[in-house]
Amino acid sequence: PKIVTLPGDGIGPEVTAAAVAVLREVAPDVTIEEHLIGGVAYDTHGDPFPQVTRDALGDADAVLLGTVGGAQDSAWNLLPRHLRPESGLLALRKALGCYANLRPVRVQPGLEHLSPLKAELARGVDILIVRELLGGVYFDGDRKIDGDTAYNTMRYTTPEVERVARVAFWAAEQRKGRVTSVDKANVLEVSELWRRDVTALRDREYRGVHLNHEYVDSVAMLIVSDPSRYDVIVTENLFGDILSDLAAVIPGSLGLMPSASLGDGAGLFEPIHGSAPDIAGKGVANPAAAIMSAGMLLRHGLKRPEGANQIDRAVALALREHPTRDLGGRADTQTFTRAVLSALE
Amino acid sequence: PKIVTLPGDGIGPEVTAAAVAVLREVAPDVTIEEHLIGGVAYDTHGDPFPQVTRDALGDADAVLLGTVGGAQDSAWNLLPRHLRPESGLLALRKALGCYANLRPVRVQPGLEHLSPLKAELARGVDILIVRELLGGVYFDGDRKIDGDTAYNTMRYTTPEVERVARVAFWAAEQRKGRVTSVDKANVLEVSELWRRDVTALRDREYRGVHLNHEYVDSVAMLIVSDPSRYDVIVTENLFGDILSDLAAVIPGSLGLMPSASLGDGAGLFEPIHGSAPDIAGKGVANPAAAIMSAGMLLRHGLKRPEGANQIDRAVALALREHPTRDLGGRADTQTFTRAVLSALE
Ligand SMILES: CC(C)[C@H](C(=O)O)[C@@H](O)C(=O)O
Ligand SMILES: CC(C)[C@H](C(=O)O)[C@@H](O)C(=O)O
Numbered sequence: 001p002k003i004v005t006l007p008g009d010g011i012g013p014e015v016t017a018a019a020v021a022v023l024r025e026v027a028p029d030v031t032i033e034e035h036l037i038g039g040v041a042y043d044t045h046g047d048p049f050p051q052v053t054r055d056a057l058g059d060a061d062a063v064l065l066g067t068v069g070g071a072q073d074s075a076w077n078l079l080p081r082h083l084r085p086e087s088g089l090l091a092l093r094k095a096l097g098c099y100a101n102l103r104p105v106r107v108q109p110g111l112e113h114l115s116p117l118k119a120e121l122a123r124g125v126d127i128l129i130v131r132e133l134l135g136g137v138y139f140d141g142d143r144k145i146d147g148d149t150a151y152n153t154m155r156y157t158t159p160e161v162e163r164v165a166r167v168a169f170w171a172a173e174q175r176k177g178r179v180t181s182v183d184k185a186n187v188l189e190v191s192e193l194w195r196r197d198v199t200a201l202r203d204r205e206y207r208g209v210h211l212n213h214e215y216v217d218s219v220a221m222l223i224v225s226d227p228s229r230y231d232v233i234v235t236e237n238l239f240g241d242i243l244s245d246l247a248a249v250i251p252g253s254l255g256l257m258p259s260a261s262l263g264d265g266a267g268l269f270e271p272i273h274g275s276a277p278d279i280a281g282k283g284v285a286n287p288a289a290a291i292m293s294a295g296m297l298l299r300h301g302l303k304r305p306e307g308a309n310q311i312d313r314a315v316a317l318a319l320r321e322h323p324t325r326d327l328g329g330r331a332d333t334q335t336f337t338r339a340v341l342s343a344l345e
Numbered sequence: 346p347k348i349v350t351l352p353g354d355g356i357g358p359e360v361t362a363a364a365v366a367v368l369r370e371v372a373p374d375v376t377i378e379e380h381l382i383g384g385v386a387y388d389t390h391g392d393p394f395p396q397v398t399r400d401a402l403g404d405a406d407a408v409l410l411g412t413v414g415g416a417q418d419s420a421w422n423l424l425p426r427h428l429r430p431e432s433g434l435l436a437l438r439k440a441l442g443c444y445a446n447l448r449p450v451r452v453q454p455g456l457e458h459l460s461p462l463k464a465e466l467a468r469g470v471d472i473l474i475v476r477e478l479l480g481g482v483y484f485d486g487d488r489k490i491d492g493d494t495a496y497n498t499m500r501y502t503t504p505e506v507e508r509v510a511r512v513a514f515w516a517a518e519q520r521k522g523r524v525t526s527v528d529k530a531n532v533l534e535v536s537e538l539w540r541r542d543v544t545a546l547r548d549r550e551y552r553g554v555h556l557n558h559e560y561v562d563s564v565a566m567l568i569v570s571d572p573s574r575y576d577v578i579v580t581e582n583l584f585g586d587i588l589s590d591l592a593a594v595i596p597g598s599l600g601l602m603p604s605a606s607l608g609d610g611a612g613l614f615e616p617i618h619g620s621a622p623d624i625a626g627k628g629v630a631n632p633a634a635a636i637m638s639a640g641m642l643l644r645h646g647l648k649r650p651e652g653a654n655q656i657d658r659a660v661a662l663a664l665r666e667h668p669t670r671d672l673g674g675r676a677d678t679q680t681f682t683r684a685v686l687s688a689l690e
Contacts, residue, residue: 148503150538158493193495
């Protein structure tokens with residue numbers, strides 16, 4: 001199988017290198033091809049998602065991404081929007097047709113102390129957030145900034161809602177069988193459609209799954225103060241962006257949150273943390289999320305669950321013995337990566 | 346001075362009665378007139394914001410609101426959108442011209458243990474969230490659900506951004522002098538306008554205030570894992586809705602979050618919690634947020650800071666001695682309210 005890696009900007013190259021080292025160990029038969037995305041791609045090709053990268057995806061079985069973007073005051077942020085690093089990432093998601101972004105939130109036994117939450121709240125948390133990734137306010141064409149007015153449009157259609165809801169129901173069937181759909185139906189028409197279509201699909205095809213609906217503001221509070229009430233959460237793009245970053249509070253760091261984006265073709269696997277320009281190049285970034293994303297790549301992209309489990313176990317061990325700085329420990333990227341490699345059985 | 350109370354639905358009447366009892370004690374000269382809003386107003390007048398309520402606001406100096414809305418499966422939710430309880434609340438906010446919603450998040454000394462966060466993180470937190478309340482996706486006319494498509498529009502204009510940013514800068518000047526403006530400018534044009542206009546206003550008129558910009562997903566995580574980094578947060582309507590509910594995690598309950606909505610005329614004061622239909626009528630709701638909202642009414646609405654301080658001190662004392670059920674204690678609404686009344690000096 002062929003994997004394309006897109007290390008990107010900031011700490012992206014460091015954490016991707018760590019993930020690749022682990023991947024080579026667990027899946028030595030895999031071919032790895034590296035390409036540019038984001039700010040570095042703009043700097044080299046004048047395009048954050050250049051044609052050469054796009055072409056390389058054609059025969060890829062999976063894509064492993066680092067991070068894109070610069071600091072708030074980066075020169076990239078002065079470019080026209082379509083040339084900025086983040087636009088490269090959005091174009092990549094679109095090109096791959098990855099509409100369902102899976103963001104697992106799990107607190108490993110023995111790692112409750114890493115959470116800012118009281119240990120009894122963090123213990124045993126196991127939530128899967130399914131974020132719609134190709135619709136809503138992120139992609140709708142009707143958007144403008146002009147003089148003293150600006151707007152974006154939050155739009156969904158029934159097929160868009162159904163295809164991502166299917167992924168959530170399917171995942172729930174492998175888990176505890178419960179889906180919480182998150183919206184703001186007390187205010188938004190687009191949420192009314194979302195709620196109606198998710199409900200209809202459950203009634204039609206997934207009667208064994210328990211479905212409830214909650215408002216996004218309420219979930220933002222409850223996911224942190226009572227996380228064990230959730231099994232699978234499904235929501236639209238912007239709410240999913242906010243809730244999944246927020247959920248990183250539970251395990252204790254964005255550095256512990258991998259993701260898998262699935263859809264029509266090759267899957268996209270990326271840590272959910274940003275490019276952390278303040279620590280880029282210093283060799284101290286926590287590569288756990290990137291390594292766990294490589295695990296999700298094995299599980300969902302190459303259908304090799306044993307390899308994925310191997311990685312998850314090794315990461316949990318390494319976190320216990322060599323916590324990185326974001327977790328209050330002292331391990332740097334290399335130390336942590338070596339610990340993972342030597343914990344692989 | 347004349348105050349209009351709008352107890353509303355669910356636990357609204359119970360917590361409003363508690364707040365009124367405290368208000369009568371601290372400001373015996375105030376005239377109080379009660380009217381209907383929300384679901385009960387629809388049930389009585391066929392309109393969640395009836396004309397008789399609207400008329401009563403004309404000469405009011407401030408409005409004290411309870412809560413509106415029913416359970417997710419309430420019959421009210423089957424009404425056309427403009428007749429639902431929440432639409433009554435939105436129409437009320439609009440009618441009063443309350444564009445700046447102040448939501449203080451404070452952990453009182455000695456009450457850190459109520460937080461699900463580790464005590465060292467919760468200690469001393471004092472954040473003011475300023476939420477834009479009359480714009481964005483909540484109010485823009487361009488919205489529709491039609492067959493298998495639905496959309497809402499997130500729109501802002503420069504004057505809308507400036508008037509709420511002014512409130513945030515003004516508040517920061519009374520506090521630690523720092524404003525964090527929250528947006529999603531890496532994706533949204535409407536956030537680009539927001540960021541540009543907030544920055545320009547600071548540069549023009551509030552050079553003494555330190556301003557920084559952060560993305561909403563990042564703030565969602567940081568406000569819980571590192572709350573002491575924030576002083577004043579200013580953001581648009583939907584982000585403010587989510588972040589302020591979320592911030593309730595820090596003190597430990599939505600039941601501890603009051604709010605003040607200020608603007609062109611009389612201010613609107615309301616607890617940020619919902620109508621909690623599951624416990625309505627049982628006499629166990631925590632009235633602290635409603636009572637503290639009455640405190641904010643005295644401070645911002647009637648310019649009586651001594652009265653406000655009196656209430657804040659009494660609530661803190663009562664919380665220490667008689668925590669309500671949402672806080673893991675056993676006090677019911679009446680016990681708690683009596684404790685506040687007897688703690689007033
Ligand atoms: C960088 C940005 C465009 C992106 C998003 O909002 O989707 C990021 O926050 C994420 O969650 O992957
Ligand atoms: C009830 C609802 C319309 C309201 C809002 O979203 O503004 C509530 O959540 C709040 O925060 O006051």
